[in-house]
Amino acid sequence: MSSVNQSQSRGNSSQKKGGRKRNENNVIYANPLPITFSRVENRFTVTALGIFGISPARLLKPQCKGTFDPITRSVWITDPKDRAILWRRGFFGKGNLSRSEPSWLVRQTNIRTAVGRQTTSEEVTAKRRAERKQFKLDRARGIAAAAAEAESAFAEGRIISAEETKALIPSAATWKPSPSTQNVTLSFLEQYQGAADLDAEPLEDMEHMQLTFSEAFFLTWALDCLSIRRPNALEPMTLPEIWIAFQTTHLPPHLQAYSSQESILRPDNPFLLNYFFFHHYRSLGWVVKNGFAVVLIPVYEDARDAESSPFSLSNSEPFTWQWLSTINRVNSQVQKTLVLSYVTIPALSRVSLTELTSPACFERYSIREIIIRRFVPARMRD
Template sequence: MADPAGSSVPPQPAAKHENGNVESAANGRGAPQKESKANAKPASQRPRKPNYAKIHAQPLPIVTHPLPAFVPHNPLSLLRIAYLICSQYFNPPASHPPKRHVAYLSYETRSVHVTDPASVRALWEQGFFGKGSLSRSEPTWLDREKHRRGVESGQIKAEDYTNKRRQERREMKNERARKEREALEEQLRKEGKLVDESTLESAAQESSAAATLASETPGQDSESLTSAEKSANALKELALDEPVQNEEHLQLSLEEAFFLTYSLGVLEVVAARTKKTVEPLQLFQLCRSLSYFPPSSALQVRPDDPFLLKYVVYHHFRSLGWVVRDGVKFSVDYMIYNRGPVFSHAEFAVQIVPSYSDPHWKGQEKKEMSPWWWLHCVNRVQSQVLKTLVLVYVEVPPPIEGPVKDIGEFLGRYKVREFVLKRWVANRMRG
C-alpha cells in the first residue's frame, strides 16, 4: 500500500539477534522463531549395528571361485565361462589360507582350544565355529572388559543386554513385592490387627533420635569404611592404568575340530602335552577315545561310538550348507541355522537316534533306547521355543576287522535319514 507522499515503503531487512535467531520485520510483535538446529542439543544416537552380511560373507574358512552364470540369449557369457575354466585349469587359484590355523587339544576339557586372536576371528566369522570360553557364543570378552573399564566404547554385546534385562527384572520383582507388602499392611491396619498410629509414630521418633545420635558420634566403623573405599578406588585406578590382557580363547568341540582338520584342511591340531602335530588319523582315534567318560583306551573301533554318530550328522548338515551348533541348551544334540546365529534363530533342533537295522545286529546286545516320555519332553521343549524337532536316524554299519586305515571309506558306510516331528495340539490346530 502506498503512503500519502506517493512513495512505497521499502521492505525492511530482517533483524538478526545475537543468538543467531532471525525475526521478521513484518511481525510487529517480534516473536522469536524456534532455535536453530545448530544450537539445538544433539540427540544421543545409538551405535550402528555391524554389517553382518559383510563380516560373515564366507560360509566356510576357505575361498571358493564359482563360475559366472550362463545366459542363453547372450553367447558372450559362454566365452567368459570357457576363459575362466581354462585360466583356472592352468593357474588354479588358492582356496585355502597360506598358513593353517593352530589349535591345542585339551584332554582335561575334551575340546580343542584356539588362542591366536586372528585365527579366533577367522573361524568365528567364516562359519561360526566354536564359542568363546568367557562368552555365550561369540568371543567378545575383551571388548566387554574394555567397555566395562571405560577404555573404549564399542558395540553393546549380547551379554550386556542379558545383564540389563536381568537387572530390570530384579527391580520389577522388588517393586511388586513392595506394593504387595504395603497393600497387606494397609489391609491389616484397617482390620485393627496392627498397632495404632501413635505407637508407630513414637517408635519412629525413637529410631530417628538414635540414628541422629549415631551420626553425630563418628566411630571406628566410619573410619574403616572410608579407608576401605579409598583402597578400593586406588585399586580401581591401578586396574584402569594396566593394559587389558585377553584371557579368552575359542573352544572347539571334537566334531568341529575334526571337520576343520580332516574335511577342510584349514586347522592344525597340536597336542598340549607333547607339542607335536596330531595327524588326522591319530586325531580320529583320540576323538573316539575322548567321547567316552572316562576316556576309553580300546583300539577296536565300535561303529556306534558317540563321536562317530555325532560327527556323521555334523558332516551331513555342514555339507548341505547349514550352520551346526551345539544344542545342549534345548535338550538336543544340535541346532542348525540357515545362515548363522547373528542373522536369525535356529529353525530346527536335531536329535540323533542310532538305527541297528543291519542284519548283523540281530540278536546282539544294543544300546538302551530312550523311553517314549523322553521324546515327548524334548518335543514339548522345542514347541515352546518355536523350533521343529528333527530325528536323524544313523544307520550303524557292522564293525570292521582291524584298525581304520582310510577315514573316508570308513565314514562312507554310514547312512543318514531325517524325520521331522511336530507336536500336534488339538486346540491350536483347528482350522
C-alpha cells in the first residue's frame, strides 16, 4: 500500500515539474522507428486472427525521399514532412543549420517575432552557458569575499566557522540564476532582431536534413521507408547502385574514377564497418549519433590485408594510455560510459567478391565490446 502511495506522489510531483511538457514529448516521440502499426477495423478479420494468437495490426511504412550527395557523404532530406517523420520516429539525421533537430525556421521565426513560441535546443544551450558563466563569476566573488573575511578575522583574532564560510561561497545545489540569465533566450533573439526587421519578406526554409550513409542505408534496406535518387535525376537508385555508390565515396579521390570493382568491394571499406557498427546498436534500441561515447575500433583478421588496403581507417592503430585516460576522464565528467567496440574485419582470403556485392557479407563480421569506467576511490570503496 505504501509503494502505491509513493508512486502516486511521484506522479503528482512529475506533473507539477514539467509533466505536461513530458507528456507532449511522449506523444510526439512515441515511435522508435519510422514504421508504425495500425489496428484492423474489420471485426471478422480481428476475430479470425485472434483465434490463432496473431495481433490484428497492419504495417505502415512512410515513403520518404532523399538525394545522394557524394561531396558531404550524406543523403539530403528536403521535404519538411519527411524530416519531421525521420526525426520524431527514431531521431534520424541532423539539420545542416542546427545542432541536431532541424530548427532553423523556428529560430528565424522567433527572431522575427521576438517571441519564443517554441524553444529550440540552440536557445536552451545559450541559456545554460550563460547560467554556468554567472555561477562561476558568483562563486569566484564568494571565494574572494571568504578570503577577505578570513584575513579580517585573523587580524582581529576572531574565528570563522565552516558554516559562515559556506554561506559566502555559492553551491551548485542551491545556487539560482538571476533574472538576467533567465531572460537570456530573449537576448539571444534580440541580437538578430535589427537584421530581421530589414527583411520583411516571407521566410523560406533554407535548411535540409542530412542523413549519414549508415542511417540512409538502414532506412532503405532494413526498413524500406526511404528512396534515394542522384542529383538532377528522376528515378530513384536501386539497392545495388546505393551499395556501390556509398562505398565508392570512401575511396581516395585519385582512385574513384579509375577503380575497379575489386578495389571498391573490400571488407575493410569504411562504409561497411560503420554500417555494421550502426546496425548492431540500432538493433539493441540505441540511437547512434556523433559524439556517442562508443569508439569503433577496426581489427583485421589477417594483418596482411592492411598492407594492400587503399583506406586509412580511424582508430586502427593502438591507443596511447594518455589518450585513453583523457577520453575516459571526459566521459566521466559528462556522465557517459566509454565503450570500446572492436569490429573484426574478415580476411580477404575467405570472403568472395559475390558476397561483397550485397549485405550478405555482414555474416562474416563480428563485434565485441569492452566497457571502461574510471576508478574513483571515494565512490568505489567496495
